[in-house]
Amino acid sequence: MHSEYVDSFSSDLARTRADLLSEYFNCQREMASGEYRKVVGSGLEEGDRSTMYHFDQMTLFKLASFKKQLDQIDRALNMIKSGDYGICSCCHSEIGVARLRSVPFAVHCRDCQEQLDRQVREKTGKTAC
Ligand SMILES: [Zn+2]
Secondary structure, three states, X not given: OOHHHHHHHHHHHHHHHHHHHHHHHHHHHHHHHOHHHHHHOOOOOHHHHHHXXXXXXXXXXXXXXXXXXXXXXXXXXXXXXXOOOOEOOOOOOEOOHHHHXXXXXXXXXXXXXXXXXHHHHHHHOOOOO
């Protein structure tokens, strides 16, 4: 199971996790400080409230995105520990090194992921992940 690459993937994932965590906390701190609210204005005008609502929504979206990425990385790091990293959770074949290099937290091989994406697209018109 790509044992020659596991250390490299593990350190890349740990580094990406640390960067994401830092961005996550910066984003949280920025939202909690209300810094952008000072720029918007008093918050009493309808336009100010609309702009603040937009900033709040964008910040919450960013936080949710960071959280999703952190969860994917944590899952990959746990799979490295358990020895399951790089094994497709659908067909149990090895996930290609090229795919793991571009998506280091991948849990499906390219073929299974394409099949899952196609199934989700057919049902909802959206992508699987
Ligand atoms: Zn597969």
